Amino acid sequence: xxxxxxxxxxxxxxxxxxxxxxxxxxxxxxxxxxxxxxxxxxxxxxxxxxxxxxxxxxxxxxxxxxxxxxxxxxxxxxxxxxxxxxxxxxxxxxxxxxxxxxxxxxxxxxxxxxxxxxxxxxxxxxxxxxxxxxxxxxxxxxxxxxxxxxxxxxxxxxxxxxxxxxxxxxxxxxxxxxxxxxxxxxxxxxxxxxxxxxxxxxxxxxxxxxxxxxxxxxxxxxxxxxxxxxxxxxxxxxxxxxxxxxxxxxxxxxxxxxxxxxxxxxxxxxxxxxxxxxxxxxxxxxxxxxxxxxxxxxxxxxxxxxxxxxxxxxxxxxxxxxxxxxxxxxxxxxxxxxxxxxxxxxxxxxxxxxxxxxxxxxxxxxxxxxxxxxxxxxxxxxxxxxxxxxxxxxxxxxxxxxxxxxxxxxxxxxxxxxxxxxxxxxxxxxxxxxxxxxxxxxxxxxxxxxxxxxxxxxxxxxxx
Amino acid sequence: xxxxxxxxxxxxxxxxxxxxxxxxxxxxxxxxxxxxxxxxxxxxxxxxxxxxxxxx
Numbered sequence: 417x418x419x420x421x422x423x424x425x426x427x428x429x430x431x432x433x434x435x436x437x438x439x440x441x442x443x444x445x446x447x448x449x450x451x452x453x454x455x456x457x458x459x460x461x462x463x464x465x466x467x468x469x470x471x472x473x474x475x476x477x478x479x480x481x482x483x484x485x486x487x488x489x490x491x492x493x494x495x496x497x498x499x500x501x502x503x504x505x506x507x508x509x510x511x512x513x514x515x516x517x518x519x520x521x522x523x524x525x526x527x528x529x530x531x532x533x534x535x536x537x538x539x540x541x542x543x544x545x546x547x548x549x550x551x552x553x554x555x556x557x558x559x560x561x562x563x564x565x566x567x568x569x570x571x572x573x574x575x576x577x578x579x580x581x582x583x584x585x586x587x588x589x590x591x592x593x594x595x596x597x598x599x600x601x602x603x604x605x606x607x608x609x610x611x612x613x614x615x616x617x618x619x620x621x622x623x624x625x626x627x628x629x630x631x632x633x634x635x636x637x638x639x640x641x642x643x644x645x646x647x648x649x650x651x652x653x654x655x656x657x658x659x660x661x662x663x664x665x666x667x668x669x670x671x672x673x674x675x676x677x678x679x680x681x682x683x684x685x686x687x688x689x690x691x692x693x694x695x696x697x698x699x700x701x702x703x704x705x706x707x708x709x710x711x712x713x714x715x716x717x718x719x720x721x722x723x724x725x726x727x728x729x730x731x732x733x734x735x736x737x738x739x740x741x742x743x744x745x746x747x748x749x750x751x752x753x754x755x756x757x758x759x760x761x762x763x764x765x766x767x768x769x770x771x772x773x774x775x776x777x778x779x780x781x782x783x784x785x786x787x788x789x790x791x792x793x794x795x796x797x798x799x800x801x802x803x804x805x806x807x808x809x810x811x812x813x814x815x816x817x818x819x820x821x822x823x824x825x826x827x828x829x830x831x832x833x834x835x836x837x838x839x840x841x842x843x844x845x846x847x848x849x850x851x852x853x854x855x856x857x858x859x860x861x862x863x864x865x866x867x868x869x870x871x872x873x874x875x876x877x878x879x880x
Numbered sequence: 881x882x883x884x885x886x887x888x889x890x891x892x893x894x895x896x897x898x899x900x901x902x903x904x905x906x907x908x909x910x911x912x913x914x915x916x917x918x919x920x921x922x923x924x925x926x927x928x929x930x931x932x933x934x935x936x
Binding site: 547549550551554555557558561562564565568735741744745746747748749754755758 | 882884885887888889891892894895898899901902903905906909913915917918919
């Protein structure tokens with residue numbers, strides 16, 4: 417390598433150092449959103465069936481689908497005018513102020529870090545299921561090491577890999593669907609007469625099912641966290657997120673259909689890997705292997721996207737001085753928030769060490785749901801502060817204010833449902849975030865630089 | 881020692897190599913570049929609502 421070339425490379429790094437680069441298109445946004453979520457089709461969603469039977473489950477699937485469609489509409493409209501990393505955190509910063517933004521930022525970090533830990537725990541368990549001599553821990557650590565290194569090396573490669581593994585995992589659901597020969601009532605493996613189990617616990621069962629219906633879509637809103645790295649935020653974000661949401665609605669409905677048709681609802685309600693169990697019911701070895709691979713890939717894709725999103729959340733807060741600015745560094749060569757990525761890795765590993773999958777994932781869901789309530793409020797406030805015509809939007813959500821109102825009501829309903837089943841976890845989350853707020857107000861707020869915090873030069877809001 | 885136990889050790893070894901590389905590059909980068917270069921800066925850009933985009 418010549419000295420001149422080295423000199424030019426260093427000059428380029430100095431010029432672009434400290435900046436995330438704009439390399440992502442709609443495909444990467446799809447890969448990020450669907451990649452994080454798809455694991456929820458492979459496990460977790462089936463607890464809706466334990467609460468509400470197959471009928472309650474599909475009602476929860478579509479009601480929560482409505483919540484997420486509303487969320488994506490609100491999220492994408494606000495996100496399309498804030499081309500900053502941080503997603504909902506950046507939105508809260510502009511619309512609700514530093515304390516709310518700090519809370520949303522911490523919630524984002526915990527939502528994704530805990531989901532990442534849960535994904536890696538499942539990878540470890542799946543490897544252990546191959547042979548009892550394979551211990552889960554080395555595979556948990558290896559999975560996290562590979563994905564952390566990938567994220568460290570660059571966002572383009574990270575999300576390109578995510579696209580490939582997410583697409584393969586998504587296709588395996590269709591392999592299972594077509595293996596059932598659902599189109600032929602005589603030859604089909606689907607047990608059509610018992611597809612609907614009714615409502616074993618009545619309407620209250622549907623409320624209980626809502627909490628687990630979140631699994632079908634949890635994390636799709638994470639698409640907004642890479643807004644700053646999109647080649648064209650106004651195009652990539654809406655296109656990627658909307659197609660992602662449609663993909664998930666289709667995937668969720670097919671998942672419900674094949675699992676409910678192949679496995680008895682009482683068994684399905686307590687299954688650890690419902691899609692894999694449905695594949696076992698077909699007795700086709702190719703389908704069984706496909707779903708095994710799909711389950712592992714969906715976990716890896718989810719953990720990969722979670723590392724990406726949690727690090728962007730942490731990085732954005734640091735860059736805005738809400739937490740020590742040291743974490744806001746960008747790798748001069750790879751253009752990734754490398755300090756945030758390295759700092760969060762041991763935290764995810766330590767949650768992985770606990771082995772408490774249900775506790776870890778419940779904290780993630782509660783953090784996400786609180787953000788959804790705030791997003792509903794922010795959707796209303798954004799239109800009030802910046803009515804149409806006052807600020808140029810990359811995407812304008814139709815039927816305002818219904819998306820924000822639906823989002824607000826449904827997210828509160830999910831919190832009520834969570835309270836019924838996991839009130840201690842909910843209480844613990846509120847206590848934790850209140851302690852974080854107290855720390856911020858008394859110890860951190862004095863370091864916040866308002867000029868660093870607010871970057872976009874928006875017009876003065878209406879009424880201010 | 882069975883092949884499965886060896887695979888466990890291999891997973892530990894590969895993890896150790898990856899984390900070593902990661903930490904090595906982490907400290908090297910912190911040492912070689914000044915904080916001014918590393919600190920995330922935000923360059924405000926017009927929001928592209930036309931969808932034409934552009935390479936950054």
